[in-house]
Amino acid sequence: MQSKFEGRYAKNSQMLSVDEVAHLHLKKVCVIGCGGLGGYIIEMLGRIGVGHLTVIDGDVFDVSNLNRQLLSTEYGIGISKAEAAGTRLKTINSEIKVTAHTVFVDEKNVNALIQGHDVIVDALDSIESRKWVAKACTELSIPFVHGAIAGWYGQVSTIFPGDNTLEKLYHAQCGKGDEVQLGNPSFTPALVASIQVSEVIKLLIDRGDVLRNQVMHIDLLCNEINVFDL
């Protein structure tokens, strides 16, 4: 790979081989949501050099996002989250392709938005929209890396087409989780996003273990990180 920033990925070796870094550059990943989780996920996928990133969010930044959303700034209140993600990616890695969609994912548009990607990453904030995306991922045979946060707590799971993981993670019929009462701080999204990105990279290079039919449950209040079989 010719690069005017030769050595950009030097600090990824030896954990990633030269071939794996080149392989990541050929891959296309879609991140749905550019808020708390999405801001960190997009940053990490861009820096590691995933070749084409699609970022989707119909929302604009609000003052209440400043406590945790990496892409939000005091100067950017009211601007599109997806556009901010696209702008950020261009400044940290101009050698990758970026497609930004300022649109909310729904049952009707989801298939068209995610088609053609190698992995879809969940940075959504509603359980219902996660279920739409998981269904579309099954229809299009794309793996889906789920992540969610609520206050001190978070969870990650990697869902392959046809797995009914979300039904096991959300037995109760509810649109939102405990984040409605707890809110979300600065550190939980960063941690959960890191684990999601690690799952994405392992899927893309086909190496290591992923959280398929498992959930990693994180409790930062009690310092408990557990992986449960589902």
Next chain:
Amino acid sequence: MQIKVRLFATLRNGRGKELLTELQENGTVRDIIALLEIPETEVAILLINGRDGTLDRPLLETDVVSIFPPVGGG
């Protein structure tokens, strides 16, 4: 019979991490959450002996029930 129940995240508030609940024979997780005053909408992940379970499965004295509330933010 006594059933061991493990609670996670906010379900621990006022209840603790792990407790023994007294159930009648053929009691279910639905009976446990009623006893512990946990709304059904707060049961997101439900594991019986470390595997995905249901609210209505009759429990045995050796069973361990784990309950997690919904985490849905992003």
